[in-house]
Amino acid sequence: MNTECSWTTYESPLGKLTLTAGSHGLEGLFFPERAPALDELNRDQPAFTQATTQLDEYFAGARRQFDLGLDLSAGTPFQRAVWSQVDAIPYGETISYTELAARLGRADLVRAVGAAVGRNPLPVIVACHRVIGADGSLTGYLGGLQRKQALLDSERATRDSTGTVPQFGARQLALL
Numbered sequence: 001m002n003t004e005c006s007w008t009t010y011e012s013p014l015g016k017l018t019l020t021a022g023s024h025g026l027e028g029l030f031f032p033e034r035a036p037a038l039d040e041l042n043r044d045q046p047a048f049t050q051a052t053t054q055l056d057e058y059f060a061g062a063r064r065q066f067d068l069g070l071d072l073s074a075g076t077p078f079q080r081a082v083w084s085q086v087d088a089i090p091y092g093e094t095i096s097y098t099e100l101a102a103r104l105g106r107a108d109l110v111r112a113v114g115a116a117v118g119r120n121p122l123p124v125i126v127a128c129h130r131v132i133g134a135d136g137s138l139t140g141y142l143g144g145l146q147r148k149q150a151l152l153d154s155e156r157a158t159r160d161s162t163g164t165v166p167q168f169g170a171r172q173l174a175l176l
Contacts, residue, residue: 004022004042005020005021005022005027005028005038005042006020006021006022006042006043006044006047006048007019007020007021007038007042007043007044008043008044008045008047008048008052010048010051010052010055012055012059013059013150014031014124014143014147014150014151015031015032016032017029017030017031017032017055017124018030018034018035018038019048019051019052020038021047021048021051021071022071024069024071024073025068025069025070025071026048026051026068026069026070026071026122026125027070027071027072027073027074027121027122028121028122029121029122029123029124029125031123031142031143031144031147034142034143050068051068051125054066054067054068055124055125058124059154061154061157061158064091064092064158064159065091066125068125070122070125070126072121072122072126074121075116075119075121078112078116079116079119081104082100082104082113082116082117083116083120083126083128085100085103085104086100086117086120086126086127086128086130086131087126087127089127089130089131091127091155091158091159092155092156092158092159092160093130094130094131094132094152095130095131095132096131096132096133096134096136097110097113097114097117097131097132097133097134097139098110098134100113100117100131101113114139114140117131118140118142120142123141123142123143124151127151128141129141129143129147129148129151129152130152130155138152
């Protein structure tokens, strides 16, 4: 992460998220207690208006895909390839790590794919919560499995709804 990054916090149904950005775009989203030490002089809420607006829309069930400038340059070429495939997983759907590795043409690298997914610097935005175990089980998530389940439940409910947007907060917040 860029040490001179600007940052802000965002109150979400998942808790207080910390967003960081450098000159080339959004570069980090951190769950509570996972944010690095940041210089208060670099806090810049106005610089994150588009990101926080899109997060509001996502959590309200009105946004299915983010359209933000992202800076994923801190990742290796392999990690960026994995994150690109993760970003292509449709809203409300899941795939396994095995399938993700196959999509990359590297079925032999399931563990490496899993490690790259786990290093995703922008969870929620690059929706790594949509990657699950081959048996359908939830597996590791930086924000905790309860947050992963909450995100998946909200997306499925929104995707399957017939015009009404489900309330994200009550059940999910109780899990945190």
